[in-house]
Amino acid sequence: MLHEPATPAAKDPAGPYKMRLGILMFVLYSLFYAAFVAINLLSPPTMGTIVFAGLNLATVYGFTLIIVALLEALLYNAMCLKKEAEYAQADKAAGAGSASTKA
Amino acid sequence: MAIIVFLLFVVFVVGLSLYLGNKAKTASGYYAAGGKIHWGVNGIAFAGDYLSAASFLGICGLIATAGYDGFLYSIGYLAGWIVALFVVAEPLKRLGKYTFTDAVDANYNSRGIKLFAAISTLVVSICYLIPQMVGAGVLVEPLLGIPHAWGVVMVGAIVITIVATAGMASTTYVQFLKGGLLIIFSAILVGAVVLRGFTTQPDQGGTVPFYKYSELAAAKSGDSISVSDPAWRVVEQKTVKGAPVMVKLARDGKESWWSVADNAGVITLKENQSVVTRKDGPWINGAPASPTNQLRQVGNLEKIKGQSDVSTGSLPSPLEFLSVITDKDTAVRTWKTANFTDGNGDKVTAYYPDVVSGDRIMRPGLKFKVEGTPLERLDFLSLMLALFLGTAALPHILIRYYTVPNSASARKSTIVAIAAIGAFYILTLYMGLGAMTSGVINPADSNMSAPLLARSFGELLFAVISAIAFATILGTVSGLIVAASGAIAHDLFDRFFKIKMDDRQKVNAGKISAFVIGGIAIVLGILFKGINVTFLVGLAFAVAASANLPAILMLLFWKRTTAKGIAASIIVGIVSSLGLIAFSPELYTLYGLNPLDAPIPLNNPGIISIPLSFVTLIVVSLLTPKRALAMA
Numbered sequence: 001m002l003h004e005p006a007t008p009a010a011k012d013p014a015g016p017y018k019m020r021l022g023i024l025m026f027v028l029y030s031l032f033y034a035a036f037v038a039i040n041l042l043s044p045p046t047m048g049t050i051v052f053a054g055l056n057l058a059t060v061y062g063f064t065l066i067i068v069a070l071l072e073a074l075l076y077n078a079m080c081l082k083k084e085a086e087y088a089q090a091d092k093a094a095g096a097g098s099a100s101t102k103a
Numbered sequence: 104m105a106i107i108v109f110l111l112f113v114v115f116v117v118g119l120s121l122y123l124g125n126k127a128k129t130a131s132g133y134y135a136a137g138g139k140i141h142w143g144v145n146g147i148a149f150a151g152d153y154l155s156a157a158s159f160l161g162i163c164g165l166i167a168t169a170g171y172d173g174f175l176y177s178i179g180y181l182a183g184w185i186v187a188l189f190v191v192a193e194p195l196k197r198l199g200k201y202t203f204t205d206a207v208d209a210n211y212n213s214r215g216i217k218l219f220a221a222i223s224t225l226v227v228s229i230c231y232l233i234p235q236m237v238g239a240g241v242l243v244e245p246l247l248g249i250p251h252a253w254g255v256v257m258v259g260a261i262v263i264t265i266v267a268t269a270g271m272a273s274t275t276y277v278q279f280l281k282g283g284l285l286i287i288f289s290a291i292l293v294g295a296v297v298l299r300g301f302t303t304q305p306d307q308g309g310t311v312p313f314y315k316y317s318e319l320a321a322a323k324s325g326d327s328i329s330v331s332d333p334a335w336r337v338v339e340q341k342t343v344k345g346a347p348v349m350v351k352l353a354r355d356g357k358e359s360w361w362s363v364a365d366n367a368g369v370i371t372l373k374e375n376q377s378v379v380t381r382k383d384g385p386w387i388n389g390a391p392a393s394p395t396n397q398l399r400q401v402g403n404l405e406k407i408k409g410q411s412d413v414s415t416g417s418l419p420s421p422l423e424f425l426s427v428i429t430d431k432d433t434a435v436r437t438w439k440t441a442n443f444t445d446g447n448g449d450k451v452t453a454y455y456p457d458v459v460s461g462d463r464i465m466r467p468g469l470k471f472k473v474e475g476t477p478l479e480r481l482d483f484l485s486l487m488l489a490l491f492l493g494t495a496a497l498p499h500i501l502i503r504y505y506t507v508p509n510s511a512s513a514r515k516s517t518i519v520a521i522a523a524i525g526a527f528y529i530l531t532l533y534m535g536l537g538a539m540t541s542g543v544i545n546p547a548d549s550n551m552s553a554p555l556l557a558r559s560f561g562e563l564l565f566a567v568i569s570a571i572a573f574a575t576i577l578g579t580v581s582g583l584i585v586a587a588s589g590a591i592a593h594d595l596f597d598r599f600f601k602i603k604m605d606d607r608q609k610v611n612a613g614k615i616s617a618f619v620i621g622g623i624a625i626v627l628g629i630l631f632k633g634i635n636v637t638f639l640v641g642l643a644f645a646v647a648a649s650a651n652l653p654a655i656l657m658l659l660f661w662k663r664t665t666a667k668g669i670a671a672s673i674i675v676g677i678v679s680s681l682g683l684i685a686f687s688p689e690l691y692t693l694y695g696l697n698p699l700d701a702p703i704p705l706n707n708p709g710i711i712s713i714p715l716s717f718v719t720l721i722v723v724s725l726l727t728p729k730r731a732l733a734m735a
Contacts, residue, residue: 022189047466054426058466066525
C-alpha cells in the first residue's frame with residue numbers, strides 16, 4: 001500500500017523556486033541564531049551591554065530573533081505567493097492559447 | 104470561583120469533542136480531520152499544540168527562578184519554527200498522509216522505516232507527554248486541592264475521552280480555542296503586571312503580608328560558627344557541596360536552618376525556609392506541616408535602582424519594566440535549594456536566599472554556565488542546537504500539516520503559528536520576571552509561577568489562567584496521543600504488520616491505542632513529579648531532533664539517501680539520545696545518585712546524538728544500494 005497524501009497534491013511548478021528560497025532564508029536565519037549563541041559562549045559579558053532604552057544586548061537580540069523570524073516568514077510567503085501567481089497566470093495563458101489554437 | 108470556571112471549561116471542551124465526534128468516522132477524519140481545516144484555524148491550533156505546559160508553566164517558572172536563562176528556551180523554541188517553515192512544511196504536506204512515518208517512507212515503502220519511524224514517534228511522544236502530565240498534576244493540586252497523582256489521572260481520563268471521541272478534528276478545535284485564549288489572557292496578565300509596577304515589599308495585592316527574612320550577625324572561629332545574639336543557640340552546622348554552610352539554630356525551643364554568608368570576612372546568617380522529613384511526618388520551617396504551615400511564597404526586589412523600601416507605581420511602558428530589572432543597581436532576592444541529611448539522620452531540603460544584581464538576572468549565566476568550563480559551555484550549545492532543530496521533528500506538530508487542504512495552506516498556517524507563538528514567547532519574559540519580583544513563587548516547585556502570579560491579581564484571573572493552563576495541557580496531550588496512536592494503529596498494525604482493517608476498524612484501533620498511550624502517560628506523569636517541565640521538554644526536543652530530523656532533511660535534499668540509511672539514522676538517533684540522557688548528571692540527581700558520578704558529563708545530548716544520526720544516515724546510505732519504490 002502506498003502512502004498517498006491525505007488530500008490530493010496538485011502539481012506545483014513553483015516548488016523548486018520555493019525550496020531554493022526557503023533554504024536561503026533558513027541559512028540566513030541560522031547564521032543570525034548562530035551569532036547569538038556564539039556571543040553567549042565566547043563573550044558572555046557582552047550580552048550585558050546596554051544597547052537601547054535601558055535594555056541590554058541579550059534582551060534586544062532575543063526579541064529581534066523572534067521578530068525577524070516573523071518578518072522573514074511574511075517575506076517568504078509574499079515571494080511564494082508572487083511566484084505561484086506568475087505560474088498560475090502563465091498556465092492560464094497557455095490554456096487560453098491552446099484553446100484558441102484548437103478553435 | 105476557580106473550581107467553577109475550571110469545571111465549566113472542562114465540560115465545554117469535552118462537549119465540543121463529543122459534538123465533533125461525527126467527523127471521525129473515517130481514518131482520514133480521525134487522523135487528519137479530513138484535511139479540511141482552514142489555515143488560519145490550523146495556525147492557531149499549531150500554537151495551541153506547541154504552547155504546552157512547558158511553555159506556559161515551565162518557561163515562566165524557569166525565568167522566575169533563573170532569569171534570562173529561562174527566556175533562552177523561548178528563543179530556541181521559536182527559532183525552531185524557521186526550520187519547519189522554510190524546509191519542512193510544504194514538502195512534508197506533499198509527501199505524507201496521516202503520520203510522520205508516511206512522510207519519511209513515501210519514496211521507499213520500506214518495512215524498516217515503518218517500524219523505526221513508528222517507534223520514534225512513540226518514544227518522542229512519550230518523552231513529550233511526561234512533562235505535560237507532570238504539569239497537569241502541579242496545576243490541579245492547588246486549584247482543586249487534590250493530590251498530584253489524582254490530577255494526573257484526571258487529565259489522562261479527560262484527554263483519552265477527547266481523543267477517543269473525535270481524534271484530530273476535536274483536538275484541532277480544542278487547540279485553536281486554547282491557543283487563542285492563552286495568548287489573550289497572558290497579554291492581560293502582562294498588562295496587569297506592568298501597570299502594578301515594582302515594589303520591594305510585594306504583598307500580592309494586600310492578600311499575603313510581605314515576610315521580611317531575618318539576618319543575624321555571627322562569627323567564625325576555624326570552621327565553627329557562633330551567633331552574636333545570645334537568644335540563639337547553634338545546634339549543628341553542615342557543609343553542603345555547591346551551597347553555603349548551613350547552620351541549625353534554636354530559639355525558644357524552635358529550630359530553624361540558616362545559611363552562612365561571608366562578605367569579606369563579615370559573617371552573617373541568613374534565614375532559610377526548610378522542609379525536614381522526620382519519622383512523624385514533614386516539618387516546615389521548624390513546625391509540623393499543616394494547611395496553615397506551608398512554605399512561604401518567595402521572590403522580591405531587594406533594591407530598585409539602588410533604593411530600598413520603595414515602589415515604582417505604574418510603569419510607563421513594557422520596555423521600562425525590563426529596563427528597571429536590567430539596571431545594575433537593582434537587586435533581586437532569588438532562592439536556591441540545598442539537600443542534605445541533618446544530625447538526626449532526617450533529610451533536609453533548605454531553601455536559601457541569594458541576592459543577585461539585575462544586570463546578572465537579565466543575561467545568560469545563572470542556570471547555563473556560559474562562563475563555566477568548556478564542557479558546561481558545550482552543554483549550552485547542545486541545548487540551543489536541539490531547540491532549534493527539534494521543532495520540525497516533533498510528530499504531533501508534523502501531523503498537523505495533514506489537516507489542511509494543500510501545501511500553500513501548510514505554509515500559511517506555519518506563519519500564523521510563528522506570529523502567535525512569537526508574541527506569546529515575548530510575554531513569557533514579562534510573566535516570569537513578574538513572578539520573580541512579586542513574591543508568588545513556590546520555592547519547592549517553580550512550575551506554578553505564572554498561575555500564582557495571576558492569583559496575586561485576584562481569584563478570577565487565577566481561575567481563568569489556571570483553566571487555560573489546564574486546557575493547554577489537555578490540548579497538547581491530545582495532539583501527542585493522536586500522534587502516538589497513529590504510530591501504533593496506522594504505522595505498525597496497518598502498514599508494518601499488514602493487518603487487514605476496514606476504515607472503521609482503523610479508527611477503533613486508533614482509539615484503543617489512545618487508551619493504552621494515555622495509561623502510560625498517567626503512570627509516567629506520577630513518577631516524574633517535581634522535575635521542571637521545560638527541562639523535560641528540552642530533552643524531548645533533543646530526542647526528536649536526533650531521531651527524526653536527519654531523516655526528514657536528507658530525504659528531501661540528498662538524492663543518495665536510502666531506506667536502510669533512514670532506518671539506521673532513526674534508531675541510532677533514538678538510542679544515542681536516550682542513552683546520553685539516561686546517564687546524564689540531571690538524571691543521576693533524579694535517581695538519587697551523585698550527579699558528579701554520571702558517566703556522561705552533558706545534560707543535553709543533541710550535540711553528540713544529532714551529528715551521529717546524520718553521519719549514520721550518510722554512511723549507511725553510501726554502503727547500501729538505492730532501490731526504486733516498489734509500486735504496490
